[in-house]
Amino acid sequence: MQLPTNVSSLRGMIEVPGDKSISHRAVMLGALASGRTVIDHFLPGADCLSTIDCFRKLGVDIRQDGTTVVVEGAGPGGLREPAAVLDVGNSGTTARLLLGILAGQPFHACLVGDESIAKRPMGRVTKPLREMGARIDGREGGNYTPLSIRGGALRPLRYTSPVASAQVKSAVLLAGLFTDGVTSVTEPHRSRDHTERMVRLFGGEVNVDGLTVSVAGPQRLRGTHIYVPGDISSAAFFLVAGAIVPNSEITLKNVGLNPTRTGIIDVLTQMGADIAIDNVRNEETEPVGDITVRTSTLRAVEIGGDLIPRLIDEIPIIALLATQAEGTTVIKDASELKVKETNRIHTVVTELKKLGADIEATDDGMMIRGKTPLYADGIVVDSHGDHRIGMMLAVAACIAKGTVRLERSEAVAVSYPAFFADLRSLL
Numbered sequence: 001m002q003l004p005t006n007v008s009s010l011r012g013m014i015e016v017p018g019d020k021s022i023s024h025r026a027v028m029l030g031a032l033a034s035g036r037t038v039i040d041h042f043l044p045g046a047d048c049l050s051t052i053d054c055f056r057k058l059g060v061d062i063r064q065d066g067t068t069v070v071v072e073g074a075g076p077g078g079l080r081e082p083a084a085v086l087d088v089g090n091s092g093t094t095a096r097l098l099l100g101i102l103a104g105q106p107f108h109a110c111l112v113g114d115e116s117i118a119k120r121p122m123g124r125v126t127k128p129l130r131e132m133g134a135r136i137d138g139r140e141g142g143n144y145t146p147l148s149i150r151g152g153a154l155r156p157l158r159y160t161s162p163v164a165s166a167q168v169k170s171a172v173l174l175a176g177l178f179t180d181g182v183t184s185v186t187e188p189h190r191s192r193d194h195t196e197r198m199v200r201l202f203g204g205e206v207n208v209d210g211l212t213v214s215v216a217g218p219q220r221l222r223g224t225h226i227y228v229p230g231d232i233s234s235a236a237f238f239l240v241a242g243a244i245v246p247n248s249e250i251t252l253k254n255v256g257l258n259p260t261r262t263g264i265i266d267v268l269t270q271m272g273a274d275i276a277i278d279n280v281r282n283e284e285t286e287p288v289g290d291i292t293v294r295t296s297t298l299r300a301v302e303i304g305g306d307l308i309p310r311l312i313d314e315i316p317i318i319a320l321l322a323t324q325a326e327g328t329t330v331i332k333d334a335s336e337l338k339v340k341e342t343n344r345i346h347t348v349v350t351e352l353k354k355l356g357a358d359i360e361a362t363d364d365g366m367m368i369r370g371k372t373p374l375y376a377d378g379i380v381v382d383s384h385g386d387h388r389i390g391m392m393l394a395v396a397a398c399i400a401k402g403t404v405r406l407e408r409s410e411a412v413a414v415s416y417p418a419f420f421a422d423l424r425s426l427l
């Protein structure tokens with residue numbers, strides 16, 4: 001796809017699609033609960049559709065019409081042994097959270113995904129789930145898909161996770177819902193807490209004590225109504241576009257502002273961006289607001305430690321932002337980038353270099369020197385099949401002179417099917 005380049009201004013208002021993490025969890029908890037769950041502003045991206053498909057194969061009645069989803073909860077013991085393989089597509093969240101739920105079911109299931117999923121470490125969830133009593137087999141000792149799992153009769157577990165990962169935390173806590181006793185997860189840094197908030201919304205109980213989260217099983221969940229806030233990880237592409245494209249002003253409506261996700265706002269603020277948040281309110285259990293960003297003069301920052309889990313998915317677009325900031329931006333403590341949809345240290349550095357960025361990979365992140373003009377004389381960039389790399393490159397092209405083609409642009413449909421239409425609406 002040919003990308004818009006040399007853009008003179010981006011102006012307008014966008015309502016970004018529903019949050020991916022929250023959309024997955026709404027379907028999953030809705031499937032486990034007793035009674036009906038209605039989900040509004042659901043993300044109909046490929047990843048969340050994979051979650052719906054897997055739960056249908058587990059016998060759950062789910063109707064999806066655009067951004068509205070109705071789940072008829074299966075209730076306790078209501079999931080059925082699937083007659084077909086569960087295909088998670090490109091979705092790591094589906095794979096890992098689903099394994100947590102399957103660990104609690106007294107039947108057999110097989111789980112597969114696409115080429116990218118086949119490279120992503122599953123041992124981080126299969127290890128604690130095995131400790132709880134699930135029988136899991138799979139490629140390379142159960143560290144990679146394809147996996148097969150036979151669950152049931154789980155023991156509670158006190159688990160200290162070596163990584164700050166909401167997928168690991170959620171998988172163990174979801175399995176904990178099917179035990180008799182208290183299951184806890186302790187993390188090195190706090191990861192996103194959507195599972196905790198949503199279990200409570202469904203009438204369950206979750207305790208948080210510092211970096212330890214626990215659930216007492218068994219718990220009964222009741223169907224509910226959920227409005228899914230706009231995904232701040234999708235908004236991030238336009239927040240950065242608004243800050244770096246000349247003469248721009250973009251408002252993003254109804255964006256989720258959960259503090260475990262707002263690291264991008266902290267970074268933009270520290271860099272000196274002109275950004276304002278209005279109309280902050282609570283939608284059920286998640287804070288939501290409108291964000292306006294204008295073209296800004298930016299300075300470099302250091303990003304690491306506790307901030308990393310709060311912006312892990314935004315690092316590709318933050319790397320682009322840093323190319324337009326005065327000074328050297330250092331991103332560290334971010335080795336987790338290597339096990340995302342692609343090795344994002346490698347893909348970000350490779351693709352931004354093609355456009356003339358002064359960027360270097362490090363062991364646990366990257367270093368970016370700015371401010372550098374980007375150029376694009378007939379250059380071909382590649383999403384590598386990674387939605388967030390594709391969208392970052394489309395924003396990069398906006399400030400590049402020349403022409404750029406994006407290969408594998410269709411990858412954006414994983415989290416933001418209307419991304420290119422929304423970008424064009426601002427031109």
Ligand code: S3P
Nearest residue numbers: 021093164165166167168312313
């Ligand atoms: C997610 C957690 C994060 C994030 C992913 C979604 C979730 O992954 O990168 O896009 O919904 O729990 P990790 O838990 O592996 O950090």
